Amino acid sequence: MTLRSSLIRFTLATACTGFAAATLAQTAAAPAPDAKARMAIEAAFAKADANADGKVSKDEAAKMPEISAQFATLDKDKDGALTLAEFAAGYKMG
Template identity: 85%
Template structure:
């Protein structure tokens, strides 16, 4: 193998590694909200989840009018309950 061929292979390998790293960085989870905001959402979700089953039903959401008013839109999988992620999409700190 010539020096030129080795250099080309090294360059290609380095470029592929760089592309793979960039791709992984782009597919990583989006930046999380600040810790205080995340904690507020989780606390509100826990409070709303009266039976502590890890989801908020429409009946449980009644005590939070801002969630209850858009429950159907937030329930993306249409299973009749909000996951933490679905709940967080509609939660406003205030």
């Protein structure tokens, strides 16, 4: 991985973290995860996002049965991809 792609991933992860935090804060039903859990979710999201485009497609989610099984439900905006916030709603730490 080049330095440039590493910086892009870091910037994207940072932006997604802010977006996810804002989304989670607005959702009363979903408690905000602690820092360790949030880091685990972000790491799982980054790993699932094979092409590093900032979203997890249905094909990318196929590698994670717990996400793949709920994909249609998690994809709240029905754009065919999961944002970090959508992904986090279905991610179970194990």
